[in-house]
Amino acid sequence: MxxxxxxxxxxxxxxxxxxxxxxxxxxxxxxxxxxxxxxxxxxxxxxxxxxxxxxxxxxxxxxxxxxxxxxxxxxxxxxxxxxxxxxxxxxxxxxxxxxxxxxxxxxxxxxxxxxxxxxxxxxxxxxxxxxxxxxxxxxxxxxxxxxxxxxxxxxxxxxxxxxxxxxxxxxxxxxxxxxxxxxxxxxxxxxxxxxxxxxxxxxxxxxxxxxxxxxxxxxxxxxFLPTACDGWALALTSVRDLYGSLAGTDAGDAGGDFAAESHRLGVATAHLHKEMAAAFPTGAIEAPEVKRMVEGFRRRLESAIAEVPELAAHAGEAHEAFDRLADVEHPIPVQRVHGDYHLGQVMRTPSEWVVLDFEGEPGQPLGERRALDSPLRDVAGMLRSFEYAARHLLFDHPDPRRLAPRAAEWAARNRAAFLAGYSAGGGGIRGDDAVLLRALELSKAAYEVVYEARNRPAWLPIPLAAFTGPGA
Known part of the structure; x- marks a missing residue:
């Protein structure tokens, strides 16, 4: 039949x-x-x-x-x-x-x-x-x-x-x-x-x-941008160049140094956030709402620990970062943001960085994707992307231990360049902004831990490293 x-x-x-x-x-x-x-x-x-x-x-x-x-x-x-x-x-x-x-x-x-x-x-x-x-x-x-x-x-x-x-x-x-x-x-x-x-x-x-x-x-x-190259591919070319360079060559001297592009991307990101703030309503969340946001971070962390017990050893670092954010007393500015920002969402044309895919995380309800949020959520997403670009190639390399310090150096150099560009573009990160950024990064990493455990267990060390890496 x-x-x-x-x-x-x-x-x-x-x-x-x-x-x-x-x-x-x-x-x-x-x-x-x-x-x-x-x-x-x-x-x-x-x-x-x-x-x-x-x-x-x-x-x-x-x-x-x-x-x-x-x-x-x-x-x-x-x-x-x-x-x-x-x-x-x-x-x-x-x-x-x-x-x-x-x-x-x-x-x-x-x-x-x-x-x-x-x-x-x-x-x-x-x-x-x-x-x-x-x-x-x-x-x-x-x-x-x-x-x-x-x-x-x-x-x-x-x-x-x-x-x-x-x-x-x-x-x-x-x-x-x-x-x-x-x-x-x-x-x-x-x-x-x-x-x-x-x-x-x-x-x-x-x-x-x-x-x-x-x-x-x-x-x-x-x-369609036929002559553009996506940021993820450009970053990986840079990482491969560094891995293939002579021992002792630092990331700034390797042939495919990406730091200048990371700086330009930071500037473009700040400009984009300014444009979005001008095009849509903005607001601020007060201290009680910040505390509710922190509780959401804690729930995500505990849920991730329940599914991936290896994360429990790092819970202290995360809760300490969340505690610092909960103590922030001044309002946090919020606006429309990209919502799913990483190197795969940006394209380098001959003249400019162009941003794609503003639909946010497809798995989230539409109301959440359209909600006002801190622009530092996008910044945190890009910083996590630099970590992935630097480290994921190690898992297929015959000598990952030797290259691990080079991966950390590449990530640190490009994170710093992106943040410097973001500040130069008018999106400065000062004082309590850094506290919020660290909490957002760790909340994102907790999500990544669950994703990798389900889909790519070999990559689990990448998000776990966030809890003892930059900003810790």
Whole structure:
């Protein structure tokens, strides 16, 4: 007996990198909306048969294809999540699409159509034309022009979303897990673009719909930066150069010293925080709220210790840092922040550092991701990223003990350069700011301890070292 469409989706979705419910059984999957999409795109020889159907010029098949946008609900015990799917249906799949097959249905073989460049032009075209298709609304940023001719390619690195790159011009991010409300990335990048910020990729448009009565962001399209290099890759090149240099060579003399870029990144981060403070409301948390924040840090720490007992030996250092923060009596300024800031979220263009992915931690509720916070949370995230860049290569090295001091030197040098740049850019860290920064770093490290224990046990020494490393 052939499985139902919902059963096919339930079996397929658990194997997708962006599915957030791995490890838990699906108790129910239901299709909430299914919107046929009229095909449009770069292939001029394509012609529509009916709405949502077209004949393609694929060398391997001239069979009709239909495309639908779905929002599904997935229930796993007491948890319910929504996901968006961009599905194609063909009588049979050409070979190039076999790897994204979902299975046979009454409407043909279903497949993940984000991988089909013959049909993904309808997303870019819809934004360019500011279309409205059923419940889906496509929007183009005011004053921009969009070339709809480039074909798409799926980026393979992302886990929580799917991004389509159109030629070397545009990148369209599909938010796979749907949370009712405006995505912080659309909100923040749009506001910063209006202020002419040089630290963002130019926005071109977005797709939205109503979910649970709220205007909800489905996708966001920005300028693609083909000549840029992400900060993580640049940092690792520097670390490798240091590891490969002669014994006795310090980090400042190694061929790939990264400290100047870390300083520039610190300046850019401070400027970005100023721009965000100007674009959105700001505030301050008073001493009682600071104490509640500290209690949250303590709960995270105790939860981490319960899961990773090795952390218990370092609990004293953490509680001491939290105690110092609890004693702070003056208000702490808060504003909109990035929320998930690290070297993988920044790109170095020929002229500037550009910051990406302002949606915050995808696993957190939307209200928390949009909440005001200390900008030092972003600073702490970047400092933790320097530690990871410096140390994670040791685990595959034949002589990690010899290189451990060099890793510590690289991390310390680049941390100091970033903080100096942040201060030079107007984001000075003085007095009690350092107390807050240390507490934020250790809270972040407690989260990392749990993550590494679950996913990469060999890397557990990296976050554990935070409790006896810089700032201790």
């Amino acid at each position: 052939r499985p139902t469409f919902e059963e096919l989706l339930a079996g397929w979705i658990t194997r997708q990198r962006w599915f957030a419910g791995k490890g838990r059984a699906i108790t129910e999957l239901a299709v909430e909306t299914a919107t046929p999409l009229p095909l449009r795109g770069p292939a001029e020889s394509r012609h529509s048969d009916v709405a949502g159907s077209s004949r393609t010029t694929d060398d391997e098949s001239t069979l009709p294809v239909t495309v639908r946008h779905l929002i599904i609900t997935v229930r796993q015990e007491s948890r319910t999540d929504r996901y968006q799917l961009f599905l194609g249906f063909r009588p049979e799949l050409p070979q190039r699409l076999n790897h994204v097959a979902i299975g046979p249905t009454d409407d043909g073989v279903a497949y993940d159509a984000v991988h089909d460049a013959e049909v993904t032009g309808l997303l870019l075209g819809g934004i360019a034309g500011e279309d409205e298709i059923g419940p889906l609304r496509f929007h183009r940023m005011p004053g921009v022009e969009i070339d709809t001719s480039p074909r798409s390619l799926v980026l393979g690195a992302e886990q929580s979303n799917t991004s389509l790159v159109y030629g070397d011009r545009y990148i369209c991010k599909l938010f796979r897990k749907i949370v009712p409300g405006v995505n912080p990335e659309l909100e923040i990048v749009s506001a910063l673009a209006e202020r002419g910020s040089p630290h963002i990729a130019k926005p071109y448009g977005w797709i939205e719909t109503d979910v649970a009565g709220e205007n909800t962001t489905l996708a966001f399209t920005q300028e």
